[in-house]
Amino acid sequence: MTLIGEVFFWVLGATAVLSGAAVFWVNSMARATYALAISFVAVGLQLLLLDQAYLGVITILMMVMEMAVMAVYMIMFMGMNPALMPMSMVHDKRLSLVTALVTFALLAAGILLTPWPSGRPAPTEDVTVALGMALMEPKMLAMIVLSPVMVATIVAGVSLSLHRGRYDRYGDDLERAAADDPQPGGVGR
Amino acid sequence: MTLEAVLLIAAALFSVGLYGAISQQVVVMVMMGLELMLNGVILAAGAFWWFLSPEPTGQVLLLVVIAAMTVEMAMGFAVATLVHRARGSDMTDSASELKR
Structure with missing residues (x-):
């Protein structure tokens, strides 16, 4: 550099x-x-x-x-x-500050006391191409795992933030025959 | 520029984030603290890659950390919405029990 x-x-x-x-x-x-x-x-x-x-x-x-x-x-x-x-909404300010400072001190001690290897190995020629090839070949498992996790996040996010979910409509045990909707609709089922 | 110096910056970011995650009362501010902690992790992982092992494996790990941050953010927003709807507030103290 x-x-x-x-x-x-x-x-x-x-x-x-x-x-x-x-x-x-x-x-x-x-x-x-x-x-x-x-x-x-x-x-x-x-x-x-x-x-x-x-x-x-x-x-x-x-x-x-x-x-x-x-x-x-x-x-x-x-x-x-x-x-x-202007607002300040904090609790345990002093304890939090001490915890953060102690964490930094411990991390800094670990960083400074560790005998890191000297010298820097040369990176591969084209870093982005190498990453793409790794993701499509030997490291594909990472992408295979990340993809369903992202889909699950979308489903969970929508389920959590729904205004009226299936439990509101069919009861806590989902046993209600007809949905409890403020505006009955549908085809009369 | 040395590995130790970059890691110290990352440790500082992590510690500042930890302070926020512990001390803040608003859910979104707690999420900001967690994000800052992950920001430090990203920088540390990037430095490890650059100084120790510039191979694609390190970058894949970084990609996983960034994805974890995305999941944390999306779920955090969803939970904040839920807490706000159930309690009428977005404070962590109002979500100390799971019952309505």
């Missing part, structure tokens, strides 16, 4: 951590969402600098979209403009 690349990498690292801390420091949830999006974009750009073009790009694209959804959610549920309403 060139000197400019290294400087850029450190700036992005500092941005990621500081904007991550800002998520819990700013006093409105909309600003917290933007701070988290900045943190993710910084880490995505760091992945790009580490030659992982595909993963860096999907991290950035996915997280920006996710944060947009999150902002809509907060406005929807908070029933106000969260950007204008």
Whole structure:
């Protein structure tokens, strides 16, 4: 990596951590969402600098979209403009802070005391092509597992967030003969 | 740039996320904490790949972590919707028991 690349990498690292801390420091949830999006974009750009073009790009694209959804959610549920309403909703602040600091200290001790191998092996020629070939050949099991997990997530998400599910319509034991609907309809069954 | 330094950044991200996941009361803010923790994991996995073993296996692992983050987010939003409908609030304290 060139000197400019290294400087850029450190700036992005500092941005990621500081904007991550800002998520819990700013006093409105909309600003917290933007701070988290900045943190993710910084880490995505760091992945790009580490030659992982595909993963860096999907991290950035996915997280920006996710944060947009999150902002809509907060406005929807908070029933106000969260950007204008300062708020602090925390519990066990001191215990949480101590836990986080102790965790960081333990992780840092492990990182600094571990004898990591020196030198850096050369990456493969075309990283994205190599990833694609791995996913379609020896590592296909990962994709085979991820695909049904994604489908299950869609089904579970819809089931959980439904306004009226099958248990509301047919009772707790699903034994009700006719559905309990506010507007009876259908073909008279 | 060394592996240790990048891992320290990742550890800082993880710890900040842990603070948020423990301390926040709003479900969406707890999810933000979990996301930050996974953000640190992504950076650490990327650094391991770059410094130790630049083979596709490491990237596949990263892809799985990103997918896990997607699942966490989707399920979190669904649970937040459910809690809001059942309790009229999106606070974790209002979902401390499963009964209505």
